[in-house]
Amino acid sequence: MAQHILIADDTAAIREVLREALTDEGYEVSEASTGEEVLAVFNGGGSGPDLALMDIRMPGKDGLDVLRSLRASRESELPVIVMTAFGSASTAIEAMKLGAFDYIAKPFELEEVTVAVGRFFERQDLSDRVVRLIAESTRDEILIGDSLAMQAIYKTVGRVARSDATVLVSGETGTGKELVATVLHRNSTYSSGPLIKVNCAALPETLLESELFGHEKGAFTGAVAQRKGRFELANKGTIFLDEVGEMTLATQKKLLRVLQEREFERVGGTNSIKVDTRVVAATNKDLPREIEAGNFREDLYYRLNVIAIDLPPLRDRSGDIPLLVEHFLHKHRYGRGSGPARISQEAMNRLLSHDWPGNVRELENTVERAVIMARGGIIAEEHITFPGQEARRTVDVTQAIADGATLDAFLRDMESRFLREALRQAGGNESVAANLSGLDAKEMRQRLRRSEADDLN
Ligand SMILES: Nc1ncnc2c1ncn2[C@@H]1O[C@H](COP(=O)(O)OP(=O)(O)OP(=O)(O)O)[C@@H](O)[C@H]1O
Ligand SMILES: [Mg+2]
Structure with missing residues (x-):
């Protein structure tokens, strides 16, 4: 229509x-x-x-x-x-x-x-x-993106959700590994059970083992009472082993046994406990390389890697950025009761040209920050900041001359800053910024492009 x-x-x-x-x-x-x-x-x-x-x-x-x-x-x-x-x-x-x-x-x-x-x-x-x-879906648990890479991921998630196969989710930091694990659980036959998450990097070996498998009273100093481990708690549900590549070899061995036999003992205990648990593990390490270096058990790797989901870095699917941004604008409102903020084309372009070392998490944080910087108004280029960016400098003519700047270079730098500030005040709208600067739209565009080119040099 x-x-x-x-x-x-x-x-x-x-x-x-x-x-x-x-x-x-x-x-x-x-x-x-x-x-x-x-x-x-x-x-x-x-x-x-x-x-x-x-x-x-x-x-x-x-x-x-x-x-x-x-x-x-x-x-x-x-x-x-x-x-x-x-x-x-x-x-x-x-x-x-x-x-x-x-x-x-x-x-x-x-x-x-x-x-x-x-x-x-x-x-x-x-x-x-x-x-x-x-x-x-439930709000925080949507996987966004329709790049081919993401479509392939949806297919795999859909296919394996109904089986009880162990899944290994890999990908750089912030690519959505935990989110994928959550979505997998929600769509699985284990979804009526709990989703229990364990960060294997957060605890030293002995604590991690007692965390995973529980302990009997008196198993070690401080074990004043019997305690159930995460595997037991995850019975009939899913256990998410985050950063599984950080486990010590000793803990890896114990985990391998659970995966093979679906049973284990509490630390300090002798009774075998059976569990029916879906295991999803995640890592941002290259496990085959860790195997070669002797840091990860090959047999455990194959047990975990029954189904592999490898999440692409955001820079390889930048076509998904506009939809992700829209999603985060809906998610991170300026105030209670505010509608989703809006973003100018210039600001969007800036997001599109960044290479996102921190992937989707970095994008989400950047959008959330921009909403606050723009006070819920239209997000302009200036509201998009990346960590480590140079802070705004003040004008110092004496220093500029001492630094050997030519008048031309100095003026161009001023012009560039002026135009950006005009854009910022105009809420990112080039025509309004042109008016503020006393230029017509065409000249504004030309000068902006030139200053962008200057910035690249
Ligand atoms: N495809 C996606 N669609 C929507 N939101 C996403 C997507 N991928 C990631 N996110 C969001 O980005 C943030 C980071 O995702 P998550 O914690 O799952 O990443 P991770 O791969 O586990 O990162 P890390 O390796 O640092 O632990 C979360 O807020 C998550 O909701
Ligand atoms: Mg994670």
Whole structure:
């Protein structure tokens, strides 16, 4: 079904031009020439338009009035792109604050309009999908991504969930190993039982063994009472052995026996305890290499690695970043009752070009931080910070000359900082930033590209 766009402008010629361009793009188009009409279309029952392209200056209720009214009846984002005359930056900023999706300065190139419209529907699509995914599962346990690599993972998870086979999940830090283990458990025949997690790296050998297998009273100093281990607690459920590559060889041997015989003794005990437990292990180590180095038992490796799930690093599936970002914007709201924050294209580009050594966890932290830095408003490029980034420097002309900077280089550096700050204040919208900087949109873009190129050198 074609998307429905409402064009609201009091000038018939502009409506005409936009109608033609948008119809050509395959949209269904209707028109309005006053603010009152726009409100009537939105509030007139039915589903209303999917998007309105609205002029700010209209007779009667103007665009800002319309945004205010719409805002009163809806939360956060409005499906509205506003158009306003060049030079009225404050109006544009006001419109964005009121929740307009984007802003286009008149006079505009038709391409600017179709790009902004396309971007709106793309984002809408991502957002719809995330909302659907959230509705389908428990919130924190969704695996996001539809890259081929992730699709292969879903298939494996689906296939093995119903068996009791042991699974070894591997992948770099932050790639979602624990999340995969959780999803596996939730979808398995063991899902009515508990999911017990043990971090094998967190405890020294003796404590880990008593943690896993339990102990009898008096088994060692401090064992004042009998205690059940994690394997016992995980009976009829799943035990998740995180960082299994950190186990000592002695503990590995005991684990091997549990996997082979499905029974064990508590530390200091003689009675064998039988368990029916699904085992999922995870590691960010290259276990075959650890085997060669003599740090990991080969026989244990084969017992654990019955089913292998190897999670790809995020840099190898960067196409999943927009959907992941949308997911994290839904997950990490600015305040209770706030809607998901929005992100500018520039900020998204920055996320897309980072190489994510910390993988999905790093992306999640970055988005969460950006939401806070932007105070729940639109996330701009400046709100995207990576650890270790150089802090903002102050201007020191004396030092610059002492450092041998040319006037040209110095000015370019200033210009670059000025433009970024303008972008930040404009909520990431280039046209608004251009207005703030006294430039037209085209010149703004050129200068930004040039300063980006400078930064790369
Ligand atoms: N595919 C994904 N979809 C949605 N969220 C994800 C995905 N992968 C990871 N996450 C999120 O990223 C964070 C880190 O994931 P997780 O703890 O599972 O990684 P890990 O591989 O166990 O990391 P580590 O090796 O550091 O222990 C979690 O908040 C998790 O929910
Ligand atoms: Mg983990």
